[in-house]
Amino acid sequence: MFPNHRRDIVFPIAGSVLLFGILVGAGLIYTAVQSGGAADKLITAMLIDAIMVVGLQIYIGNTGVFSFGHVGFGAIAGYTFALFAIDPVDKLTRIPNAPFGLVDVSVGAFMATVIAVLVTVAFAVVIGVGLARSGARSGAVAATVITLALLFVTHEVARGWVDVTGGDRAGLTFGIGETLPSRMPVYLVLLAAIVIARLFAQSRSGRLAKASRDDDLAARAMGVNPTVQQLAALLISVAVVAAAASLRVYEVGSILPGLFFFDYTLLTLVMLVVGGRNSVTGAMLGVGVITAGRELSRRLGSEGFEAFGIGLDEVPLDWIFREGLPRVFLGLAMIGFMIWRSDGLIADWELDNWLFRRFRSKESTPDVVALMDLDDDAAAELRAADVTVDFGGFRALNGASITASSHEIVGLIGPNGAGKTTLVNVITGMVEPTSGEVTMTGTDLTAAPSHTIARAGLVRTFQNLRLFPSLTVRENVEVPYLVAERSINRSDDKSRPSVDELVAAAGLWEYRDRRASALDYGNSRRLELARAAALQPSFLLLDEPTSGMSDTESLEMIAQVRHMAGIVGAGVLVIDHDLAFITGICDRIYCLDQGAVIAVGTPAEVQADPGVRAAYLGTNAPA
Amino acid sequence: MTELIQNVIDGLGRGSIYSLLALGIAVIFGVMHLLNFAHGELITVSGYAAYWAFSSGWSWYLVAPMVVVVSVLTSLLIERIAFSRVRGASDFTLVLTSFGIHFFVSAVFVMYVGARVKTFSEPGWVFDTISIGSINVEIFDLVVIGVTAIALLATVAILQKTMFGLALRASAADFDAARLMGINSDRVIRGAFALSGALAGIAAIFWLMRAGSTAPSSGIDPMLKGVLAALIGGLGSMRGAVIGGLSLGLAEVLLRSQLPGTAAALTDGVVFGLIALLFIFRPQGLVSVAHAERV
Incomplete structure (x- = not known):
């Protein structure tokens, strides 16, 4: 579940406690300086918002799927909580006609929260299956629409189902003095939420989700089934959101449809993106910055500089210090950050990752891994038989057949448009x-x-x-490694190389903590090879591994491919234009032309084949 | 039967307005892949402009063209100030930018005009009906349907017959390829925002005639309906946007007349629920726009 005990459990928990301490500490300092009920309420609200934002971060940050719906889940939880927690006497005045005997139910705030979380998570299962059905992935419009529809359905139901929700005017209200008695539950839930968010991000599930966030297609090609991870992220995040919503209703003392609608969506989204949506630390930073900015703009809006005892009456600032300033502030913060810093203040920097890197003991370069011995019985055989592909009226492949064994390196050549990539796409x-x-x-x-x-x-x-551009080199290799660990049972995996050994074998050890997006081209190619090998495949299918490389680089690539395939015991099927590379590396070569195999044999045989020459040089070339 | 025909005409009238809004959203989505949550603000701004004009004693005949002009200028201004700076950014950035603009504009009106609803009088004929046989039809619906039809024909003419229309359609099909073919992307995008603003302006006239008021949050409803209609039709497809708008209008009116008493209050909720279902089973919307990714 967690690849590395210290990095993925110990440090994240310690970092979460630290993060919690910083946010709560800042709040306590503020209430100490600004004594009074208003300051107390502000900080309580901030901490509850923080829980909500952590909930959002778990889903949006890890999956990249943009959700408007989490505040809608909040509304479901909020009403459920209110219905179960409010005293029957108080309910009788607002919703005397509520069905299912809801008026008489009263289970106490704690149990009501538990019920709210369970009910909301049940809704999330349904929505989550729908999202998966719609093919949710990073940037998918359908997912955004479904979540948006959820927000509006809950809002409309809250307004329209007056018998249960009290509608737009009455709402549901706690009796006087029956609201959140102390801040302790908020502290506990916030701490738990931060720990959960960090542990999820470091877990197998979180890592696979982030891989498909970065590149859905590549993640699938590495054996990741993103729907499973996205559902996990959704359910966990909704549970956190439901707890936050319950606390919010309890703290406010009442719920109306507007409590969980657009305004709260804007507030929590701004908080999430200002710090950095891909990081829990960033989310907490955003909560702090936006709460401070909003409070500042509120006070400036209502009292001007006099709020701080500065007499600047002669300066004409009335036009800006007005009611409504906090909303302008939120809108501007959103627009400004999207334009100038859309990844947020600290992007995906994470406190505990940074601490881990600072305090870990020195790592030594892993030893060179031995090549794997393969006995003949264990050989896998790949066979594509009589494959035909029509794209509209164009026949890209016309009855092409190839076979390859995991003991050999097989090449696929052919002029442009011969159907090589199509064949690989069919096979994969x-x-x-x-x-x-x-x-x-x-x-x-x-x-x-x-x-x-x-x-x-x-x-x-x-x-x-x-x-996966935003993951480090090591994390890139870790993704397929984690998939292989659980899903692939090969008889010969006793000696499978570790992630570190694969990174070292690719010659990327010194870059192991660097983001993949920061690698140069040659190293990126090497990383892609190591990442593919980490899945412990029987076959590596390499689609133009030397494209864009110089002659020397592509000759080095021969050794690289041989070595990587050797240490995981995989056969290779390789497409390339570079004939020196292909003939240097392959045991056998297939030549495709116009969608069909026109020659097969050793490199020398294929090079001598008149049909191949004709395909490459034109039909009239001398044989 | 009579009632059904009346409802259908009512639904088409409503749906026409949604179509105009949806088409504006689809045009912008086509050229810059932006789902524009700020589209409804064109109605808010138009509403305040109309309110100001009525306070100065203008009549509807002067206000109507003025509203369209204001809407076009606002659309261009928003593009200039905000969207031009996030061109080519991720979908996430684009959506949140438009979301931010939506809030910013409404907040500015709260700050400088006040949160209270400003009312003005609708033109006298808005609620008049005429009878054709046994069918009572609101004149307003007929006017809306007629004007929308003309506006759509004009849009089709612009898209099919002008150089700008060709450039716009090419950009919507493949923005990068269109640029490589020498299309001036600045001009296409600005043109798209102007067209979108004009369509929203026409929608705004009818919206305001019906509502007879404006408020800082007036933009939410038209924005939602427009976005949903565009999505139902399949984002990026202009034909789909029109179909989506009409379907949404018809669905609303028919559901409201068919649902039993208390449930009728939940019409919007039911419509949103149906839309969610549509997207679960047909994520690409009613009219799908082909797009392929080379691997």
Whole structure:
């Protein structure tokens, strides 16, 4: 569940406590300086907002799916909490006609919170399945719409179902003196929420979710099924949001439809993005900054500089110090940050990660890993038989068949448009063939989902490099490693190389903590190879691994590919234009032309084939 | 039967306004992949402009064209100040920018005009009906449907017959390719915002005639309906936006007339629920826009 005990459990918990301490400490200092009920209320509200924002961060930060709906979940939780927690006497005056005997129910605030969380999570399961059905991924519009619809459905129900919710005017209200008695529950829930958020981000689930946030297609090609991780993130985040909403209703002492609608959506989203939505530390920073800014603008708006005892009456600032300033502030903060710093103040910097890197003992470079011995019985066989693909009226592949064993390195060449990449896309499940089948050692993989194919032992790289840009080099390799750990049972995995060994074998040890987006081109290619190898595949499918490389680099790549394939015991199927590379590395070569195989054999045989020469040089070239 | 026909006409009238809003949203989505949550603010700004004009004694015949002009200028201004700075940013950034603008504009009105609702009088004929046989039809609905039809035809003419329309459609199909073909992206995007503003301005006239008032939060409702209609139709598809708007209007009116007493108050909730279901089973909307990613 957690790849590294110290990095993923000990430090995140310690960091969470520290983060909690800083936020609460800042609040306590403020209330000490600004004594009075208003300051107390402000800080309580801030801490509750913080829980809400942590809840949002768990989903939006880890999955990249933009949700308007979390405040809608808040509304569901808020009303559930109010219905179960408010004294029957007080309910009788507002909602005497409530069905299901709701008027007489009263279970106390704690139990009501538990019920609210359970009910809301049940709703989240339904919504989550719907989101998965719609193909939610980072930047997907459908997901945003579904969550937006949720927000409006809850709002409309809250306004329209007057018998239960009290509607727009009455609402539900606690009796006098029956609201949140002390701040202790807020502290406990906030601490728990931060710890949960950090642990989730470091867990297997969180790491896989972040991989598909960064690049959905590449994550699937590494065997990640993003829907599972997204559902996990959704349920955890909704549970946190529901607890926050219950506390908010309890603290305010009443609930109306407007309590969890657009205004609160804006407030919590601004808090989330100002600090950095991809980091819990950033979310907390945003809560602090926005609470301070909003309070400052509120006081300036109502009293001007006199709020701070500065007499600047002669300066004409009436036009800016007015009622409504806090909303202008929130709107401007949102627009400004989106324009100038859309990743937030600290982007994805995380306090405990930083502490871990500072305080870990020195790491030594892992030893070189031995090549894996393969006995012949364990060889896997990849077979694509009679594959035809039509794109509209264009036949990209016309009955192409190839086979490869995991003991060999097989090349696929052919002029531009011959159908090489299409064939790899068919084999890896990204293009559905019009006819034909793909099998591996007898298992049918034709048109199976990409992640199933990857887990079956076929992993690909991409022509146009698709790393997980915001993850570090090591984290990039960790993603398929975590998938392999659970999903792949190969008989020969006793000696499988560790993440660190793979990083070192790719020659990237010194860059291990660097973001993938900061690597140069050659190193990015090497990382993509190491990442593919980490899935422990039977076959590596390399789509133009040397494109954009110099001659020397591509010759070095021969050794790289051989070594990587060797230490995980995988066969290789490689497409490339670079003939020196292909003939230098391959045991056998298939040549495709116009969607069909026109020659197969050793590099020398294929090079001598007249049909191949004709395909490359034109039909009239002398044989 | 009579009632059904009346409802259908009522629904088409409503849906026409949604179509105009949705089309404006679809045009912008096409050129810059922006789901514009600030679109409703054009109605808010238009509403205050109309209020100011009525206070100065203008009649509806002068206010109507003025509203369209104000809407176009506001649309261009918002593009200039905010959206031009986030071109090509992630979807996340774009959506939140428009969301921020939505709040900023309404907050500015709270600050300088006040949170209270400002009312003005609708033109006298808005609630008049005429009878065709046994069917009573609101004149307003007929006017809305007629004007919308003209506006849509004009839009089609612009898109099909002018160089700008060609550039806009090309950019919507593939923005980068269009740029490489020498299309001036600045001009296309500004043109898209102007067109979107004009369509919103026409919608604003009818919206304000019906509402007879404006408030800082007036933009939420039209924004929502427009966004949802555009989404129902399949974002980026202009034909889809019109279909989506009409479907939304019809669905609302028919549901309201069919749902039993208390549930009728929940019409909007039911409509939103149906939309969520639509997206779960058909994430690309009614009219899908093909798009492929090379791997």
